[in-house]
Amino acid sequence: MVSRQLLVIVFLAGTAFAQERWDHRGSVGLLTGVGVEGRTSIGVMQSDSGARLLPEVGGTLALSERWHLKLAGRLALLGPQVGVMILAGVRSTYGQRFKTFFDLDASVNAVPLFTIGPRVAFGVQYELAEIVGAFASAGVNFGVGPAGARLGFELMIGLQFRSYLLE
Numbered sequence: 001m002v003s004r005q006l007l008v009i010v011f012l013a014g015t016a017f018a019q020e021r022w023d024h025r026g027s028v029g030l031l032t033g034v035g036v037e038g039r040t041s042i043g044v045m046q047s048d049s050g051a052r053l054l055p056e057v058g059g060t061l062a063l064s065e066r067w068h069l070k071l072a073g074r075l076a077l078l079g080p081q082v083g084v085m086i087l088a089g090v091r092s093t094y095g096q097r098f099k100t101f102f103d104l105d106a107s108v109n110a111v112p113l114f115t116i117g118p119r120v121a122f123g124v125q126y127e128l129a130e131i132v133g134a135f136a137s138a139g140v141n142f143g144v145g146p147a148g149a150r151l152g153f154e155l156m157i158g159l160q161f162r163s164y165l166l167e
Contacts (some may be wrong), residue, residue, distance in 0.1 A: 021130050022096045024068065026166045029060035031072055033158020038103045039076070043113045043148025052076040052083065054154060062166070066093050067100075070103065081112040087119060099125040099133070107141045115143025125160065133160045 033056040041048040058072025069092040076083030089105030100123070107119040121139025128134055136157045143150045 011067040022099075022127050023065045024060075024062045024093065024162060025065040026164050027060070027062045027162040028165050029062075029067075029068070029163075030161040031056065031060060031070070031158060032161075033156050033159075035154050035156030037076065037152045037154040038153035039114045039150060041109075041115070041148060041150035043145075044112055046148065047077060048081065048083070048112050050079060053078045054091040054156065056156065056158065058087070058137070060091060060160065060162075063090075067091075068093070070105065079112075083107070083112055086110065089119070093125065097127045099127070101125060101135070101137075102137065105141075107143055109143050109145075110149055113145065113148050113150060115145040117141060117143030117150075121154070121156070123156075131162050133162075134158070135160060 010115055035054040037052045037054050038083050039049060039052060054074050054076060056072050056074045058070060060068040062068050070091045072087045074085040076085065086108045087105040089103060091101055091103050093099045093101040103121040105119040107117055109115045119139055119141035121137045123135050125133045125135035125136025139154045141152045
């Protein structure tokens with residue numbers, strides 16, 4: 001009986017002195033977000049210009065404390081045609097509970113006009129808890145394809161959920 005009480009006291013003392021963790025080292029993450037994009041796409045007998053609503057779902061895999069691999073999919077809604085975009089690249093973060101970050105991605109716009117090109121975004125993230133952070137970012141992407149070109153400017157807000165499965 002005394003040994004059980006001693007174990008409980010040791011466990012509670014250890015958790016009382018544990019510090020909160022704000023790094024992402026060893027984490028696997030889920031990105032969810034929504035944003036708006038102002039875009040201009042010009043192609044052979046096609047165009048797609050205007051503002052679009054961008055829901056996004058993706059994932060991250062921490063390579064180190066600051067670097068993450070990132071893969072995400074987006075839809076472009078509220079236009080004449082639903083657009084589909086895939087992003088693959090890296091995210092680099094700097095800071096503790098309040099972080100700044102940049103994304104450097106390859107962007108594949110599949111519909112309505114097929115283009116491939118770079119995407120760069122800068123943002124801030126505040127860690128709400130050890131396993132979830134809220135972020136806001138602004139970015140630009142450019143793409144070219146066999147039938148035309150596209151340029152987009154975006155604002156995005158979202159959440160990053162994390163699990164430390166790989167640590």
